[in-house]
Amino acid sequence: MTWLVTGGAGYIGAHVVQKLVDAGHDVVVLDEATTGTHRLPPQVTLVQANLTQNQTLHRLFNDYDFQGVVHVAARKQVRESVEKPLFYWRENIGGLTNLLTAMQVHSVKNLVFSSSAAVYGQPQLGSDAIIAEDAHCNPINPYGATKLAGEWMAEALTVSDDFKVVALRYFNVGGAGNANLGDEYSYNLIPIVFDALEKNESPIVFGKNFETSDGTCIRDYVHVEDLADAHVSAVEYVSAAEPKFTAINIGTGKGSSVLEVMNMVAKVSGIEFEPKFVQARQGDPAALVADVSRAKELLNWVSQRSLEDIVRSAWLAKNP
């Protein structure tokens, strides 16, 4: 039996595909392959299409007897989503509607969905800044809204059609499995810092007066290899589950501040630099760290790799 991985040619998807193949699964990838250009293992078929192309989707589900779908494909830039909200709803929610319809028609009922900590928005947290899955979700941008709406849409099918759905809420993903699999786009802190250094510019820090140990934002950085391992556990979990929806945080349970990440970049790259502080961005929570107890309990998964592993592997992928 075969798993369909949408978005499998992208940064995270390519790592997930490699781990699924390593675990002995047959994999087919559907990806438009415009932002994702990562190389896939030779035994994996790539169907180059957009999720909005309904006929291609139905043909694909006719051609394969899928055990389930790992739905990674999505547009993911927060700022772009604010500028082009309808594009985000069309691609992320229109695309998911088509995918779920094809799954329903072809009785494929196992879904692992790439969700995000963005569903939580700006939560009011205790001093440990830890957030659990049952916290109130209140996304503050169209990107996060499409992730939460995607969870709701998939959850509804667990009631109407006995679907089994695991939504993995990724925290801040970084690092690379090998030199071919690095994150090529600068939307996350670590590649943004690398890009600034490459251009001989000072990396920018948004805000220095947050109520954190060094005044900069704290986030939970998880290695993309650990994240991909969590997907292997998730496909096994969802295959054996009862019809239901389960959201699971995927992080480390430990936070790192922006300055700690920058110090790690300086250590790994050997480049000394002074960051440039600018005004905090509106809506940035001071700290957001995953409660990872559910991932441990249900998926028997805990992250293995450190912040240094994340930064070092990302640096080596950029500078092979």
Ligand SMILES: NC(=O)c1ccc[n+]([C@@H]2O[C@H](COP(=O)([O-])OP(=O)(O)OC[C@H]3O[C@@H](n4cnc5c(N)ncnc54)[C@H](O)[C@@H]3O)[C@@H](O)[C@H]2O)c1
């Ligand atoms: N990178 C992060 O830190 C992070 C954090 C939380 C959640 N996520 C989620 O993880 C997933 C993957 O992110 P990534 O960082 O690998 O992004 P990416 O842009 O590298 O990969 C996304 C892939 O999906 C494909 N795609 C997007 N929309 C498509 C569509 N409508 N039809 C066909 N293909 C389409 C793109 O071609 C690309 O290859 C996304 O769902 C994103 O929302 C990422």
